[in-house]
Amino acid sequence: MPSWRVHRGLLSHALRAVSASELKALGDEFVRGVFIGVVEPDEVPDKATKLTVSVSRRGYTKVRTRKSYVRHHTADTALIEYYYNLALYYARRGRNRLAGVALGRAIHYAQDSAVRTKKYLIFNVHDDVEKVMDSVLLATGGSLHSLCRNVDKESSADAVEALCIAFKKTLAILTSFFRELSTPVDVEKLRKRVLKIRIAKACVALAGFATAVILQSWLVYGLSLIVAIALALYKPRTYIEAMKAGLMVVKPTDLLPALKGEAFTCICI
Numbered sequence: 001m002p003s004w005r006v007h008r009g010l011l012s013h014a015l016r017a018v019s020a021s022e023l024k025a026l027g028d029e030f031v032r033g034v035f036i037g038v039v040e041p042d043e044v045p046d047k048a049t050k051l052t053v054s055v056s057r058r059g060y061t062k063v064r065t066r067k068s069y070v071r072h073h074t075a076d077t078a079l080i081e082y083y084y085n086l087a088l089y090y091a092r093r094g095r096n097r098l099a100g101v102a103l104g105r106a107i108h109y110a111q112d113s114a115v116r117t118k119k120y121l122i123f124n125v126h127d128d129v130e131k132v133m134d135s136v137l138l139a140t141g142g143s144l145h146s147l148c149r150n151v152d153k154e155s156s157a158d159a160v161e162a163l164c165i166a167f168k169k170t171l172a173i174l175t176s177f178f179r180e181l182s183t184p185v186d187v188e189k190l191r192k193r194v195l196k197i198r199i200a201k202a203c204v205a206l207a208g209f210a211t212a213v214i215l216q217s218w219l220v221y222g223l224s225l226i227v228a229i230a231l232a233l234y235k236p237r238t239y240i241e242a243m244k245a246g247l248m249v250v251k252p253t254d255l256l257p258a259l260k261g262e263a264f265t266c267i268c269i
């Protein structure tokens with residue numbers, strides 16, 4: 001993974017593209033938070049979970065989970081999106097330091113994903129790439145824009161290309177964050193839409209279980225349980241919009257993020 005100096009160097013280069021008034025609106029706490037967050041996943045890791053659900057013939061349900069640390073260079077985009085959304089969630093609530101940390105974590109994974117790893121080769125150019133990235137970043141001093149003008153890839157094993165891709169990804173995240181933050185949202189309308197969806201989900205789940213009781217059928221009960229789990233895991237677009245508006249936090253299904261939202265706003269159905 002890129003050194004902390006590269007992570008922070010890319011961030012400070014990209015932050016120059018953000019207008020002073022936008023940064024000022026979130027204050028120094030936000031900027032401090034982003035610089036913490038952009039290196040934090042190396043020290044405070046995120047975890048992934050694998051969930052298996054089995055239902056026996058007698059209706060006993062077993063839920064098993066296995067945990068592992070998330071990979072940085074091949075990080076699930078769901079994790080990047082989660083931290084990006086969490087940053088907007090905190091910013092809308094005026095928790096600017098946490099908004100910064102969350103955005104920094106999203107940027108960290110996006111930057112890591114710019115370096116292509118060669119998993120199956122004994123010789124791995126990975127470490128060399130990062131050393132060169134470090135020296136290129138130091139040498140550029142000023143702007144990376146001209147150096148990166150013609151780089152248009154998702155990841156690369158070439159140091160300069162990887163540096164440019166990481167820079168562009170950082171810039172894209174920052175630009176999108178400030179654009180979304182400056183767009184007004186109708187919180188009350190969103191709250192009502194979320195409530196409607198939750199009521200609809202609860203009705204469907206209850207209807208299933210009621211049918212199982214009426215028919216006294218384990219099969220219908222098992223099916224209802226599967227439907228209820230699927231409904232609980234289903235996160236419509238409205239939930240994500242509500243998260244970005246600061247209403248609630250939608251956690252990724254198979255990930256255990258190190259930075260969470262405020263507990264009482266967690267979405268359960």
Ligand SMILES: [Zn+2]
Nearest residue numbers: 001042072112
């Ligand atoms: Zn990393």
